[in-house]
Structure formats: C-alpha cells, structure tokens
Amino acid sequence: MKRFLIPLAILPLLALFAFGLTRDPRSIPSPLVGREAPVFSLRLFDGEVFSLAAHRGDVVVLNFWSSWCIPACYNEAPALEATWQRYRARGVVLLGVNYQDREAAARDFLAKFQHTFPNGPDVGSKVAIDFGVYGVPETFFIDREGRIAHKHVGEVTVEVLVQHIERLLNGSERRS
Amino acid sequence: MIGKGSTYNVRRTTCDVRRATFNVQTSEFDGRHSLCRARGTTWYRACSAFSLVLCFLPLVLYAAESNLDEDVRLIAAQLRCPVCQNLSVGDSPSELAREMRALIREQLEQGKTPAQVFDYFVARYGEWVLLAPPKRGLNLIIWLLPVVLIPAGLVMAYLGARRWVHRGAAVTPAPAADPQYAARLQRELDTYE
Numbered sequence: 001m002k003r004f005l006i007p008l009a010i011l012p013l014l015a016l017f018a019f020g021l022t023r024d025p026r027s028i029p030s031p032l033v034g035r036e037a038p039v040f041s042l043r044l045f046d047g048e049v050f051s052l053a054a055h056r057g058d059v060v061v062l063n064f065w066s067s068w069c070i071p072a073c074y075n076e077a078p079a080l081e082a083t084w085q086r087y088r089a090r091g092v093v094l095l096g097v098n099y100q101d102r103e104a105a106a107r108d109f110l111a112k113f114q115h116t117f118p119n120g121p122d123v124g125s126k127v128a129i130d131f132g133v134y135g136v137p138e139t140f141f142i143d144r145e146g147r148i149a150h151k152h153v154g155e156v157t158v159e160v161l162v163q164h165i166e167r168l169l170n171g172s173e174r175r176s
Numbered sequence: 177m178i179g180k181g182s183t184y185n186v187r188r189t190t191c192d193v194r195r196a197t198f199n200v201q202t203s204e205f206d207g208r209h210s211l212c213r214a215r216g217t218t219w220y221r222a223c224s225a226f227s228l229v230l231c232f233l234p235l236v237l238y239a240a241e242s243n244l245d246e247d248v249r250l251i252a253a254q255l256r257c258p259v260c261q262n263l264s265v266g267d268s269p270s271e272l273a274r275e276m277r278a279l280i281r282e283q284l285e286q287g288k289t290p291a292q293v294f295d296y297f298v299a300r301y302g303e304w305v306l307l308a309p310p311k312r313g314l315n316l317i318i319w320l321l322p323v324v325l326i327p328a329g330l331v332m333a334y335l336g337a338r339r340w341v342h343r344g345a346a347v348t349p350a351p352a353a354d355p356q357y358a359a360r361l362q363r364e365l366d367t368y369e
Contacts, residue, residue, distance in 0.1 A: 028301075028302060028304050029302065030301075030302065031298070031299060031300070031301070031302040032299075032300060035299075038300075100271050100272065124275050124278065124279075125271070125272055125275040125276075126275075126279070128272070129272075129275065129276060129279060129300065130300065131300065132258075132300035132301045132302075133258075134258040134259070134301075135258070135259065
C-alpha cells in the first residue's frame with residue numbers, strides 16, 4: 001500500500017504540469033482591457049498629427065505593425081485595408097502604428113499594400129509601451145468612451161475586425 | 177550590493193587589526209589573538225570604532241553614489257523584458273528594453289518615484305512585468321512554500337538517516353550453518369590447501 005502512495009501523490013503534480021503544457025506562456029491577459037486608453041499623439045508618415053483625444057466618440061482600431069514582422073503583418077495587411085474601406089464611412093477610425101522600424105522599409109510596406117488609412121512611426125516605442133505591447137502585430141479596439149474594449153494578439157482577420165467593430169458600433173448605439 | 181561591500185570592508189578591518197597586533201608585539205597580548213578580542217582595553221575600543229566606521233562606509237558611499245544611472249539600473253533589473261521574457265529590462269539587449277530604460281530615466285527625471293515607475297509598467301503589462309511577484313494573495317504560495325518545504329525536507333532527511341543508522345545497528349548475526357554443510361565446507365577447504 002505504502003509503495004503506491006508516493007507515485008499516487010506525484011500524480012496531481014504531473015496533472016498540473018500537463019495542464020501547464022497546454023497553455024500558451026505568451027498569452028498574457030492585458031490589464032488595460034476595460035480601462036481608458038492612454039492618450040497620445042502621433043506624427044504620421046504624411047506629416048499630419050493623429051491625436052487620440054480628438055477621436056473621443058469614435059470607434060478606434062489601433063494596429064501595431066512592422067515591416068520586419070513576417071508573415072503575420074503581411075498576412076493581415078489586406079484585411080486591415082479592406083476593413084478600413086468598409087467602415088470609414090461609418091465613423092470607424094483605423095490607425096496603423098509602425099513599431100521599431102526603418103522609415104524607408106515602412107513606407108515600402110505601405111506602398112506595397114496600398115494602405116490608405118493613417119499610419120505613423122512610433123518613435124521611441126512610446127505609444128507601444130503605453131499600450132503594453134509585447135510584439136507585433138497587436139490590435140486594440142477602443143470604444144466611443146475611449147476605453148480599450150479588446151486586445152487581439154497576433155494576426156487579425158476580417159472576421160475578427162468586423163466582429164469587434166460591429167460590437168462596439170452596436171453597443172454604443174444601444175447605450176446612447 | 178551593500179552586503180557584498182560590507183563583507184569586503186570587514187575583511188579589510190581584520191587585516192588592519194592584524195597589522196596592529198604585529199606592531200605591538202611587545203605588549204602582553206598573544207600575537208595570534210587580535211587586539212580587538214582583548215575586551216576593555218583602549219585598543220579594543222579604538223578597533224571597534226574603526227571597524228564600525230568601515231562597516232558603514234559602503235552604505236555612505238552607496239548613498240552618495242545613488243544617482244540617476246543607478247536608479248534606472250535598479251528599476252530596470254526588476255522589470256521583465258516583454259521581448260526576451262527570461263531577461264530583465266536591464267539585461268536585455270532588445271530595442272524595446274533599451275527604449276524602456278530611456279522611459280524609466282525620463283520618468284525619474286520628471287520627478288516620479290521608483291514606486292510610481294513600477295506602477296506605470298504594472299498598469300500596462302500587468303504584474304507579469306515584475307520579476308519578483310508581489311508578496312500578497314495567491315503569490316504568497318510561491319514565497320512561503322520554500323520556507324515550509326525546506327525545513328520539512330531537512331526533518332525527513334534526518335528521520336530517514338536515523339532510521340538507516342538504527343537498521344544498520346540492529347543487524348542480527350547470521351544463524352550458524354548447518355553442521356553437515358559446515359563439515360563439508362571444511363573438508364573441501366582442506367582438500368584445496
């Protein structure tokens with residue numbers, strides 16, 4: 001009896017370790033979700049200045065990307081532009097934040113995918129650190145009250161973008 | 177850091193005391209004993225005061241040295257780098273860590289306290305960003321477990337060792353061999369000699 005007791009005591013520990021192996025150590029819940037988005041201004045590639053504070057009342061989608069982020073940023077690029085074309089008339093703001101990149105490479109990327117939504121380089125990674133970004137791509141959905149409603153880590157698809165944008169558009173309409 | 181510094185200085189004190197012992201060899205003290213051990217003498221008092229000063233010297237030097245660089249380094253060493261997750265922001269060569277160090281410096285220059293800087297990063301990256309988990313809530317388990325398990329292990333090792341020793345002492349001598357086999361064994365031994 002005693003001989004089986006020790007292996008038996010190890011079993012729950014093994015089960016715990018096995019459970020740990022099924023989890024992704026990189027997926028860490030952001031403490032920012034549900035909180036107010038940090039306010040920032042960003043000088044865009046076209047010279048204009050984007051200010052988050054000016055878009056209070058709009059649904060804002062913030063996408064952190066890099067030209068060196070292969071393949072995720074390349075895969076999601078067409079989805080971002082398509083979503084922008086579909087929702088820009090409904091007052092949805094999409095902003096690309098270029099993270100730790102060279103300007104020439106970033107401009108080439110934007111030209112390659114013919115991005116027409118605002119994009120700007122994040123000098124000193126200030127905006128990225130303010131949003132607790134771990135890596136690219138990461139996409140934040142900000143509601144009309146300026147709160148971060150959702151954070152998507154990794155490649156986004158049109159489905160993911162539409163799902164969260166629709167939820168924020170409808171949710172805000174119901175409230176107001 | 178302070179600990180290391182004081183050990184070093186305490187050693188230096190001992191050396192000085194030995195030299196002092198050597199210089200006053202003619203006195204009644206044994207050369208092998210340090211002067212400081214002879215309680216109640218003037219030498220004892222002087223030595224104690226001297227050691228005490230040397231012990232606190234690193235602390236004073238540290239306080240004078242604790243400039244901005246040092247504060248940035250100390251804070252960065254306690255934050256986990258989001259890119260290379262097993263390194264601190266202080267040790268990581270990544271671009272993001274470098275920019276985080278710049279941000280820490282900037283915030284300190286603005287007059288923020290280290291606690292406020294930690295709060296800034298925790299608010300954005302969660303408690304995950306702290307290399308040492310705060311000692312509260314469920315985190316207490318990982319802080320207290322070693323304190324409980326190490327003594328428990330020592331007790332178990334002691335009990336195990338004691339049982340082992342007792343078992344060795346209690347070994348009973350083997351019973352005498354069957355006379356028939358003993359005689360045969362003896363016969364065969366005789367044959368081979």
